[in-house]
Amino acid sequence: MTADKPTAQHRFVERFGSALTEAGLQRLPARVFAALLADDDGRMTAAELGEVLSVSAASVSGAVRYLQQLRMIHREREKGSRRDVYVVADDAWHDMMMNTPRVYEPMTTALRDGVDLVGGRATSAGKRIALSVDFLEFVSEEMGSIAERWDKRRAELGH
Structure with a gap:
């Protein structure tokens, strides 16, 4: 997703993120959730989320913590690394509800x-x-x- 020419995936992330924000979710967590949902394997590091959403990796940490509390996403360790990967479940709505x-x-x-x-x-x-x-x-x-x-x-x- 580039700032020059938004992809269909980027448009989805922004549109669905806005819909979640209108429903009461905080803006950045809404966008993070939408980005993970739209990602093919549903797994991204804080740095990857920051790049996709054009925000700092540090600001992503608060958003993912919030989403983890709601059980919309969970954190895993990347195999062979000490990096955390944030993962959205295929049935994230079920888990949250x-x-x-x-x-x-x-x-x-x-x-x-x-x-x-x-x-x-x-x-x-x-x-x-x-x-x-x-x-x-x-x-x-x-x-x-x-x-x-x-x-x-x-x-x-x-x-």
Whole structure:
């Protein structure tokens, strides 16, 4: 991907990165994820990502750390080297979405405790916070069912 003449791959990275940013992901992590997704083997070093995205390798480190926390990518050691390679899984969306217990549990616990801290379910705030707990518990329960249905669908699609 050159700055002189953007390739179709570069246009995809920028367009999809922008879509992810509009959805709430930070700009550079969105672009890093898009670049890894568009890379043929889905594996790049920080230096390679920096070159592709025209940013410093140092700025890439914060972006990949953020994406690792979301479980959108993971880090591996390059064979025969001490360099880290960042890898996007073929089913990265699945991995990220199935991460809900780690994401939602701390929030659910804090919200559950918060119901009493704001005066209980008899107050408007307590009802609102309790509804948040109920929703997050529902979403967490449903994710297991979604994972099972996706596994079946993925097999039907031949992936």
